[in-house]
Amino acid sequence: MKKNLVLAQSGGPTSVINASCYGIIKEARKYEIKLYAAKFGIEGILQNNLIDMTNISESDLNLLRYSPSAAFGSCRHKLKDEDFEKIIETFDKYQIGYFVYIGGNDSMDTAHRLSEYIKKIGRDIKVIGVPKTIDNDLVNTHFCPGYGSAAKYIATSVREMSLDADVYAKDIVTIVEVMGRNSGFLAAAGALARDNVVSSPHLIYFPEIPFDENEFLNDVKTTFKRNNGKVFIVASEGLKNKDGNYIYLNEQKADAFGNVQMGGVGHYMRHLVTENITKRVKVVELSIIQRCAAHAASLADNEAAVMVGEAAVKKIMDGVSDIMISIKNTDNGFEAGTVPLSEVANRTKLLPSQWIDSKNRWVTQDAIDYMLPLIQGEVKVPYVNGIPKYIRFI
Amino acid sequence: MKKNLVLAQSGGPTSVINASCYGIIKEARKYEIKLYAAKFGIEGILQNNLIDMTNISESDLNLLRYSPSAAFGSCRHKLKDEDFEKIIETFDKYQIGYFVYIGGNDSMDTAHRLSEYIKKIGRDIKVIGVPKTIDNDLVNTHFCPGYGSAAKYIATSVREMSLDADVYAKDIVTIVEVMGRNSGFLAAAGALARDNVVSSPHLIYFPEIPFDENEFLNDVKTTFKRNNGKVFIVASEGLKNKDGNYIYLNEQKADAFGNVQMGGVGHYMRHLVTENITKRVKVVELSIIQRCAAHAASLADNEAAVMVGEAAVKKIMDGVSDIMISIKNTDNGFEAGTVPLSEVANRTKLLPSQWIDSKNRWVTQDAIDYMLPLIQGEVKVPYVNGIPKYIRFI
Structure with a gap:
């Protein structure tokens, strides 16, 4: 039988x-x-x-x-x-x-x-x-299905937000927080947004590289000066300091909140930038949108x-x-x-160290060459009444 | 000449x-x-x-x-x-x-x-x-270009996030904050996400209706019970209390932060829900994505x-x-x-009061009939290397 x-x-x-x-x-x-x-x-x-x-x-x-x-x-x-x-x-x-x-x-x-x-x-x-x-962190496979779509969405929306962020002749530091607790593949996808028209994002922070407040502030200050007060940052939610602890706007700084989840990296970076560089900071958490778009x-x-x-x-x-x-x-x-x-x-696959250009807070060409084939082509989602038609069984 | x-x-x-x-x-x-x-x-x-x-x-x-x-x-x-x-x-x-x-x-x-x-x-x-x-708040025109695309994006992403939010057999209150300082047209677009498959969002809060904490908590508690602990809310960033003051997680509650912009309605609602109903709350601010997608x-x-x-x-x-x-x-x-x-x-156009079903925190059929023609059809954005190709002149 x-x-x-x-x-x-x-x-x-x-x-x-x-x-x-x-x-x-x-x-x-x-x-x-x-x-x-x-x-x-x-x-x-x-x-x-x-x-x-x-x-x-x-x-x-x-x-x-x-x-x-x-x-x-x-x-x-x-x-x-x-x-x-x-x-x-x-x-x-x-x-x-x-x-x-x-x-x-x-x-x-x-x-x-x-x-x-x-x-x-x-x-x-x-x-x-x-x-x-979506994290692409499984070993022994060229990639994980789910990552390609999340990467394509991140590249697309970071490009769109880059155009939006620069629209006024004013200072603006934009921080986009993407998923990835341990692996920087999703953050790396932000690099795909750049082309001959869109020069941002400028800086990408990966969970594989220990996060240092002073280095970060130097990076932002330098970019801020070089680029007329416009800085666009992509940061992984999984950034850790040199001791391996996750970066977040911590209880000491957020003590009035008790159980309010302060979110993390984006708000932490905003705090650093507003205290030290400019009050004009925008944080966008791509949140669950990046895994369901x-x-x-x-x-x-x-x-x-x-x-x-x-x-x-x-x-x-x-x-x-x-x-x-x-x-x-x-x-x-x-x-x-x-x-x-x-x-x-x-086991957890990390972004290979030779794909990270840590001096420039960017990726190497090898990373781009790896990602591009994964984001090719657009699906033909069925639309009904102007909105995608989906199904589920729960 | x-x-x-x-x-x-x-x-x-x-x-x-x-x-x-x-x-x-x-x-x-x-x-x-x-x-x-x-x-x-x-x-x-x-x-x-x-x-x-x-x-x-x-x-x-x-x-x-x-x-x-x-x-x-x-x-x-x-x-x-x-x-x-x-x-x-x-x-x-x-x-x-x-x-x-x-x-x-x-x-x-x-x-x-x-x-x-x-x-x-x-x-x-x-x-x-x-x-x-995108707010659609100009008078003497059937609608404003920009609104249709923002409404389509909100309807699409709220539907996608609704599917994502319900994926576990666990309580979850999801709050999506959309733009609209005075007019509820963008919040209303959340209603388009519902169909015979996707039963959420459940509650929509418009800036035209004064926000009351107790009513809100009652709404959420009732939906929480009726719907096995799953509640999906769309809220306008422009919610005001009965005195006409914007709702936000205020300095008293956020005093440790000083200049950190606490954002508003979504974080405020999360605070109310975590204090009174469940700790499992997710806030998604659609932020600038909704106006540039x-x-x-x-x-x-x-x-x-x-x-x-x-x-x-x-x-x-x-x-x-x-x-x-x-x-x-x-x-x-x-x-x-x-x-x-x-x-x-x-002058500012508000969502007509007869389009709001304030008892059910929803819109009337007139609102749906108004919005649907504005979101019809998909643009053919040119793609290069898997990402939309855009242009600008600044």
Whole structure:
């Protein structure tokens, strides 16, 4: 008897996770099995909360490909040892033989631990991971689907905001805070905004380089002088000082607030600039917009997301298990590969140091050459009544 | 001898001011005159800082149509009486007989006062205003170019963020702060995000309705209960209490910060919710992104911006002066009309009270019917290397 397949999504959403689900569903329908999606990631499996997606219509499937966020919900659940038995119970109830888990490095750890447990109890259930992050911090894959679209959105909106910021003949320091707790790939995408028309951003701060207040103020002062009082900065939310502590407008400075989250790097930098250089400072936190702006997603990224989803089903149906689908950069474009889950789990890829021009607070040409292919092409999002039409199943 | 024409842009930029410049330039090139653009609005005229745009290439002109921000720069200069003489000096130097000023209600006041001055000194220089605001707060015009694109961007990104916000099976109150100091048209656009798939936003707060803390907390508590702990709010930056004072996280609550701009409504609402309902609150300020996201501009809005630019040149060449081009809503679509500058200057259009459903913190169908035609169609922004290609001349 053929076994069924379940997919689940995990961690922070992106503009193209659902494109991976599209790829998984499209490929899995070639087999005579039932196809389930877990609601809210592994939590849905723990709670017997699966949806039967076997008969999804073509039109819904097409909407799914271009919809942002996680159409079946997501979670940030760290598996406890006692969870494994419950998972197998759910798998047995739905006759699951194949489990495809879409997520980042935490989720790859979850998938690997589940694989080990399955081996230990001598069961035949295959587990494959599908990469997804906007941070692009998974190792052993050329990039992570989700990053290309976030990078394209950051490049586009930083270019647009650069034009907006310079519109008056007045001083203005603009600080755009982008995501990335450990890796500077998203901040690096700000560099793509510059061209022969738009000369900003001027300075980019990466989490890989310890942040120093005095160096920062020197950078801003120098740029401020050289550029008639106009400075445009892109900063990663994950900036840390030389002791490895995250930079934020701290409790000492924010003590009246108690539980009010002060946000971090952008407000901290504003504080430094207003105290030392100019009161005219604007902070823009790209916040969740950068990970869900599916209307402006990268076609290359969307296609890669579909590809890794399809490849996961092909591999799992071939009996492969305990691996993550990777993306290989070949002369023929991006191709799907495999990497053992144990070689991805809980590891973090940083922006290579040779891609950072730390003297100029910028990136090197190698970084540009790496990013450009990931942001090529525009998706054809379906519009109804002037607004993108999306779908979800929660 | 034919007289020359100068255009200038004023106030906050939009995604389609430059489309009006495109319309002006395209139309003006049919006449054998020189065509100038003032740098940084009226300041460029005061400082003899004009650029000759007569021979702009077709490809640059096309880029101009789709570029955000003000391609020649803008200003927020309130004209002093002694400025008028200086303006006429510049006009004489460049043999200017026609002045087209693109801006909001302050700029229409500037244009009107200049017209009056010209009449007083008995000169023959024509002055016409072209409407532009994202706030949509100009009277005597069906809408203002700039609003349609901002509304489309707000509707799109609120829909995308709504999908993102609900992704975990957990409580979350999301607050999106949009622009609009006096008029709630931008906040109203949040209502367009709802459809049969996306049930949020749940609550919209307009500057036209006095803000009351207790009512707000009741609204949020009720929605929180009814909707499993998920609440999505759109709030105008211009909310005021019953005494007419702007709502913001005030100095008493923010006293440790001194000059740090605490931002306003979104952070204030977060404070209220974290103190009374849940600590899980996310604030997103759409900030300048909503007025410069030209990659997602409304085609209807862009076309209207071109139309008012062209109409301004036609009228001014016919000898008409001291008027603003308006937009009329006809059975044949949007058409250009005229309105005396004195009937636009310094007046503010508010969201009509019958368009606000204040009990449900929502809009009525009339508001939806008004907004929808303004956000129809997508512009074909030229992409180079995966990023929109823009132009400017400052």
